[in-house]
Amino acid sequence: MTDKENEVWAQLRLIIDPDQQEDIVELGYVSHLKVTGSKVYYHLHLPDVNAKVKEQYQFFSEESVRELPWVEKVTTIIAASPKQSSLAPSYNGLKDVSHIVAVASCKGGVGKSTVAVNLAYSLALSGFRVGIFDADVYGPSLPTMVHIEDRQVKFEGALILPFEHAGVSLMSFGFAKDPAQEDDAAIMRGPIVSQVINQLLTGTKWGELDYLIIDMPPGTGDVQLTLTQMVPIVASVLVTTPQQLSYVDVVKGIQMFDKVKVPTVAVVQNMSFFVGDDGKTYYPFGQGALKKLEREYGFKHTVEMPILASVSEAGDTGVPLVIRHPSSAAAKNFLELANFVVSEVARLREVHTDVPAISTVPGKGVVLEYVDRDPVVLEHWELRVACQCAHCVNEMTGVRVLDPARVPKDVEVLTLRAIGNYAVGINWSDGHSSIYPYGFLKEMIR
Ligand SMILES: Nc1ncnc2c1ncn2[C@@H]1O[C@H](COP(=O)(O)OP(=O)(O)OP(=O)(O)O)[C@@H](O)[C@H]1O
Ligand SMILES: [Mg+2]
Incomplete structure (x- = not known):
């Protein structure tokens, strides 16, 4: 900042x-x-x-x-008003966290925690202040993947202090619960799980962090969706394996994040290949569907991670691979992923310069105020007839079917509302409703 x-x-x-x-x-x-x-x-x-x-x-x-x-x-x-959850009280432990990135997968066991931990440590190696939140109540893996010396739970006021290893702040249900106690997570129902996750996430005093990586519980159900709604996640990274059905899984993951307007910035296809003793590369599960994703969803970034003994060994020793073997090929892949996440997050912030402040002046027009230029006025009538909805423009041919002569010259804006960071919705005095994406408005005033 x-x-x-x-x-x-x-x-x-x-x-x-x-x-x-x-x-x-x-x-x-x-x-x-x-x-x-x-x-x-x-x-x-x-x-x-x-x-x-x-x-x-x-x-x-x-x-x-x-x-x-x-x-x-x-x-x-x-x-629009803030996202509110009636599920649980939120503490303010996240208030100085700049960017929250979710690492998610549709299935368990694909290497999500491995990616989350190594992404986090790669960001830390690049000089960022980083935290990892292990949101898996049922099978927390952070305690096995990252060794911590001092397991004493400490509080500051109402907030719990995160644990630490090699400069990265850590929190997991595996650290917070008393190891002697019975594991009662298995019998918790969805809403309770969400409540417990929210409390530990927002109840941890993360302090000033550039990135908080959330290792999401596997799946795309209600618990995952609720988590994405509870905190402002800036971007997601999906982890998958190259089996046949993985394409469908990744699309499910993208759609879940889309619902809450969180862009998926990278897909990691883990355990994709190995290099045999003969020096050749083998793809035991076939070559997956990354290319199709790149084409259909315009992904600029997909990463293939090899099957490597060093990855799982590092997972078991409690020292992340990127710290233990920083110059290995796998570590380089993780560093590349981290660099990409950083540049995408920066790009996502930039996009907001395309979001204007919008107001309406009766009898005149709609005023668009961008940070980087002088205010521009679009006449009400001009904007109304530019409506792109299916009633005004033929969806198949793109030809305008609205006859401008039928729009009253004195048409006015009744209400204006922001739709996410994407568009503005306008209700017009002629009874019509329009949605104008910000990109479209920018084109109009060019
Ligand atoms: N590229 C890899 N090469 C070899 N082993 C790997 C690789 N990625 C992950 N593993 C191993 O596979 C196992 C599962 O990985 P991990 O725990 O990261 O998956 P997960 O998706 O988080 O699983 P869960 O659903 O249980 O949380 C671990 O033992 C891990 O060390
Ligand atoms: Mg895991």
Whole structure:
């Protein structure tokens, strides 16, 4: 985080929600903060309050940021309300974590934990501050994969302190539970599991981290979906093996993350091949479906990991492979994966410069304010007739079927709402509803 960003966060912390007696940063109302020169941009996710109150939050937060001498322009987007879970109370242990990345797989035993741990340590080797959260209640593997000296559970206030190995912060149910106690995880039902995961994840004092890697429980069911909704995951990495059905599995994984608008940035096909004594490469399970994924989903990054004794040995010794054999070919693959995740996460942040602040001026038009350019006005009528919905444009031919002459010249915006980070939805005075992807708006004003 830059100094300027820190200063802005501090100013935003001065705005208190009177009902909750907490500041808006602590409450998770602010996201996507970006500072470009003297311009500040952020989203406000406000609870279900009326428009007047929302305006007040916007006004006071902008005023507060403007108090910084170097700030010339503040752009706020009132986004959808924060994701809320009625499942369990959340603590604020994640508040200084910059990026949460999930490592997931549809099936168990494919090497998800191996990838999560080695990805995390590769990021740490690159100089980032990193944590690993093992979200598997039933079969936590972090305690076997990473050895920790001091297993004493310590607290700071209500929060539990993470464990540590080679500079990486660690938390797992395997560390938190008393080893002498009966394992009662097996009889826990879905909602309880989600609640327990949420408590340990948000109840751990992670401190300032650049990346927190979550080793997700295997599968794409409710527990996994709930976890992706509870915390702001920035990207996911899917792990699979090259068997026939793995393509279907990966697609299931991508779809689960898509539901909650988390982009899958890389697919790791683990245990893909081995190099025999004769020096030849063998693919015992066939060559999988990575190419098809690259083509159909536009994946830029898929990684094939070999079957290697050193991978499983490192898993059993409690020292991750990338630390134990840093110059091995497998370690290089993991480092490459880490570099890719870093660049994709940075790219995902960049995309937000394409998200304008949008407002409407009656009788005039819709005003789009981007961080990096002057405000642009699109006339209401012009925007209305540009609607891309299936009623206005023939889906098959792409030919416009809406007759512009039938749209009243004085058409106005009734309501505007942000749809994720992707689009804005508009209800028009002629009774029509439109959705405009931000990319489309950017094209329109070019
Ligand atoms: N590329 C590899 N080469 C050899 N062994 C591997 C490789 N990847 C993982 N393994 C081994 O396979 C086993 C399963 O790996 P891991 O525990 O990482 O899988 P998982 O998907 O997390 O499993 P679970 O569903 O139980 O959490 C481990 O013993 C691990 O050491
Ligand atoms: Mg595992």
